[in-house]
Amino acid sequence: QLQLQESGPGLVKPSETLSLTCTVSGGSITTNLYYWAWIRQSPGTGLDWIGIMSYSGSAFYNPSLKSRVSISLDTPKNQFSLKLNSVTATDTAVYFCATSPSQDSYFDHWGQGILVTVSS
Amino acid sequence: DIQMTQSPSTLSASVGDRVTISCRASQSISRWLAWYQQKPGKAPKLLIYTASTLESGVPSRFSGSGSGTEFTLTISSLQPDDFATYYCQQYNSYFRTFGQGTKVEI
Numbered sequence A: 001q002l003q004l005q006e007s008g009p010g011l012v013k014p015s016e017t018l019s020l021t022c023t024v025s026g027g028s029i030t031t032n033l034y035y036w037a038w039i040r041q042s043p044g045t046g047l048d049w050i051g052i053m054s055y056s057g058s059a060f061y062n063p064s065l066k067s068r069v070s071i072s073l074d075t076p077k078n079q080f081s082l083k084l085n086s087v088t089a090t091d092t093a094v095y096f097c098a099t100s101p102s103q104d105s106y107f108d109h110w111g112q113g114i115l116v117t118v119s120s
Numbered sequence B: 001d002i003q004m005t006q007s008p009s010t011l012s013a014s015v016g017d018r019v020t021i022s023c024r025a026s027q028s029i030s031r032w033l034a035w036y037q038q039k040p041g042k043a044p045k046l047l048i049y050t051a052s053t054l055e056s057g058v059p060s061r062f063s064g065s066g067s068g069t070e071f072t073l074t075i076s077s078l079q080p081d082d083f084a085t086y087y088c089q090q091y092n093s094y095f096r097t098f099g100q101g102t103k104v105e106i
Helices: none
Strands: A003-007 A018-025 A035-042 A046-053 A059-061 A069-074 A079-084 A093-100 A114-118 B004-007 B010-012 B019-025 B033-038 B045-049 B062-067 B070-075 B085-090 B102-105
Touching: A003 A093, A018 A035, A018 A093, A018 A114, A035 A069, A046 A069, A046 A079, A046 A093, A046 B085, A059 A069, A079 A093, B004 B085, B019 B033, B019 B085, B019 B102, B033 B062, B045 B062, B070 B085
Parallel strands: B010 B102
Antiparallel strands: A003 A018, A018 A079, A035 A046, A035 A093, A046 A059, A069 A079, A093 A114, B004 B019, B019 B070, B033 B045, B033 B085, B062 B070, B085 B102
16 A cells, blocks of 8 residues: 655745655555655645656646746655745645646545744 | 635534535536545545546445536435545646535534
8 A cells, every 4th residue: 555754844934945755655656657746735725736747757837836846756765855945924834745646637645744834 | 727616615414414515617627526535634535536436445425426517525324434624626637726625514
């Protein structure tokens, strides 16, 4: 059974870069069975899809975040990562990593989520 | 982007009730719709995809229907474990969007 676990700082200062990692267990990140995604949830905006990447390198991002976000894969560590730069208080949210069967599909496995607060 | 609107926002029900939650898309999404259940402090859990396909392990009291712009999630007989918030999500394109959620409370 595929399991995902987010990790990273819980507090980030305004204008800095938010960096999170998702560790995958129970399966390989090199598989073609899944795409690797990030989603966030805040009281103000609900659930927002951030972006998604395949092992082959295809990446798609939410247009509203595209200029600030990147997702990358670390195959030796079986992890994938999220970087969101120039953060503001509106980026405060619970961040989830998840899997999707294709580049435009539902999310079938989720990590437990990590709260990231943007504050000085 | 495609806007997803759920109704009602909150639903009060009792154990054994039949519960129906609606989800409307701002444009046609064929049957590219999923439903999730979320409990406080937990990640969303996939219940249904492609509008009506039950995810493995999900109880058969959950069912989904609809196509185009109008969709419904039905719980045939509400159980204590079903009190949670439910979200719809469209995946007509790579730019997925979620509804704002429906909280099912006692």
